[in-house]
Amino acid sequence: MRNCKLILLAWFLGCSFMVGQNKQILYDFTEIPQALMVNPGMSTDFQWFAGIPALSGISVQAGSSGLSVSDLFADDGLDFNTKVRDRAIYGMSPRDELSGTYQVELLSGGFRGKNPDNFYSFGIYSEGDAIGYWLKDYAILAFEGNADQLDRKFDISHLSTRGEMVNVFHFGLNKRVDNKWTLGARAKLYSSVFNFSSTRNKGYFVTTEGQNNIFANTLNADLELRSSGVNEIEDALDNDSSLLPGIITKRMFFGGDLGVGLDLGFTYKLNKQTVITGSVLDLGFVYSSTDVKNFTVKGSATVEGIEVILPDAFSNSNTDFWQDLVDEVDALVPHGTNNNSYIYFRPTKLYGSIRYNFGKITKTNMDCDCNYMVSKRRDYTKYANGLGGQLYVINRPKGPQAALTAFYLHRFGRALALKGTYTVDKFSFSNVGLGLNIQAGPVNIYAMADNLLAYSNLADTHYSSFQIGLNIISWGKK
Template sequence: MRIPKIFYFIILLWTCFGAQAQNKQVLYDFSEIPQSLMINPGVQSDFKWYAGIPGISGLSFQIGSSGVSAYDLFAADGIDFNTKFRNRLIGGMTRRDELSGTYQLELLNVGFRSQDPNVFYSFGIYNEGDAIGYWFEDYAILAIEGNADRLNQRFDLGDLKTRGEMMNVFHFGVNKKIDNKFTVGARGKIYSSIFDFNSTRNKGFFVTRPGQNNLLSSTINADMKWRTSGINALKNAASDDEIPSTILKRGFFGGNLGLGIDLGFTYQINKQTVFTASLLDLGFIYHSNDVENYTLKGDVTTEGVEVILPGDILDPSRDFWQDLVDDIEEILPFENNFKNYITFRPTKLNASLRYNWGEQSLRAADCDCGPNVNRSNRAQKFVNGVGGQLYVINRPRGPQTALTAFYQRRFGNVLAVKATYTADKFTYTNVGFGMNLQAGPVNLYVIADNLLAYRNIADSQYASFQLGLNIISWGKK
């Protein structure tokens, strides 16, 4: 039967696909780092130009699980695995629990200031993958425990919600300082999708009741879709050992295309207080290339297979299970089609309020010249900053939020550090740390999240890491 094969695939996908979170709270408004422009195109920047080192200028990954960790299931704690599986996975998780994550790899990232010193341009390409799968609670109960002791209980087919994608993103941004208080920015994007799968708008139920002509009567009411694009191209490439070339082709305008925009601003409330906000990935992708979709729609009730005794029992060619499958599929057809479809990007909102204090750090002249030499146009910045940040991302089961408190400290113009504490659905003890080192024109930053969990990675439900290397020039006034 074809439906169980897809169900097994979903199980494998949910348990093995690692790639939410997307919250880059340490990097956000860390203005010494050029990549902060990518999560707020309206950040206050003072670069003359910068260039990221391809492949390592912006590398990040995040993975989160709001349900169980590997330690919950595989720890040597003397509890039988089957008991832990039932108590912690089947009995301990709900349909709102998820496994999700993302990665991002910069292929090109360049920025430069125009002849108007108040305007800064940036452009580049990055590769991104994102996936999320919610725990299919009723499917798991039905598969593991069956329905024998659950008569009249409706199993919700809408528990199946998952999506994933990989793409290249081509972007061009403009950052403009309006006046001493207000800086705005916008970034246009072209999405080149490599592959996509999604099944997020499923409805229906399965229920078993006492039958009239048989012991039991089972009803399926379903309106389900599984949509894909690019999957067949990758499957065919795998058989011909051409996966890298296929990914390259589809990622550079050979796949499905879409458009998006990022918006952001920074507002200087007073000399020491700053408010920022950004709206990212407000966009869509139109899937018309290598599309294949699957549907299950209809309503059917069956009381099992009709058996005429004794002839049917003595017939060795009679396959009662296949007869039942054929009857159900005839009434409730499982079909595939090649219709185009549109997916919307997981839009993200950031907002922060920061209070600065301490003597402002000044950058020395670029050379050992006299005291009257023009200094670089690198802005003066306070030594200390403290504040809070709100993060919201749109997900299939509704918006997810995270709240962050942060402290930032600058040590001259060479070193800046930022510490964060974040509470979200994955953990309430997420302590993060970021370090930015400026050695002449060379800029290196390292960021990590959920540091307390590093004592036992297997017991962690969230992990995030970011690394980047850039060349920066501040030029002259």
């Protein structure tokens, strides 16, 4: 149970600062090298780039689809217990979620090969992802009890959560095939710090009239909570927290569970002004075998509570009826733990977009006499304006989760570019975002923020995010 407590703590802490990360502002923002991370097949015109370690790509998102802070704590004259009951316990559904991701680049870079059609990228980043759905029936049972819930089946499957922290080592190839097609692929090696999941639970808990007592409680469950890498971290927190940095660092660099993955992407130019893009990220898995502990409840059992037979009960004053009940429940409820290794899959993400470019043609940064620049089969034309739409889908425990984005991109020459977005998803129907890219000579600085309309009252928002980065970029010598 200590293991379960740490998992729940990690879930709540993780979700408090981390949403399955839709980087809709960054996607296809081709002035920024980190856009390769969401589409390895985007059009590139860099000769090389180098990210500033730990500053080249930082992104954090946070969200809740069912409840905001002000829903519970706003000074609206309503009783707090009433708000908890109406807005949280009964107001949220089992599909409402807390979810999130953080990502920090530790190392990033890229360079154009001897064949100028090939651009290689590489790097290391740390990522944490967590999601938890609202445990509606569990909350009702805890809040109301089962005294007035005769014959109601409380759904065990409402427990659905997963989370992880991994270090990702990657190497990618971006290849310009011809004047229309650019393709990309990225190989990934995952080094897991910890993982936990409980997503395929089934069963129910029900209270009925008893035969030997007033009530009978029946548990029919197929439930499993899997974890790897959690127990050693918990022991360090309990006994010697100074060991924690060493444990995490070791696991980040191949001292824990390992896995492999793949990213794929493309850019296709229908004509000079219309562009279609798409990518699929994190087609991969991790094999968990380090510090594994799994908790299971599988089977069915019925308990009718304390049975007291009078006056015989008075003849033995040493009888501990409550302990007898605890022992009976422990014997009947089919539960256990094991250390079986398991495989878990990364949350796969899908992007797609269509963009129409128009307006003044801006002078490309690749303004040189390099041989690879003057080939007729290469067109690096950039327009002042871009308008289009994007689709984002992420694989989640209760099915795919999608978002639609409309965007407008405007370039102010070489030095400045702005991208505005309007996104609709399960968290918000009024998510307005803005991305800023500044190119000061070789220095590239970008900053992005989402759901700007909610910044006037963060306590009332269901979603917020930001991304920042700092790079050095070269387009070659004139």
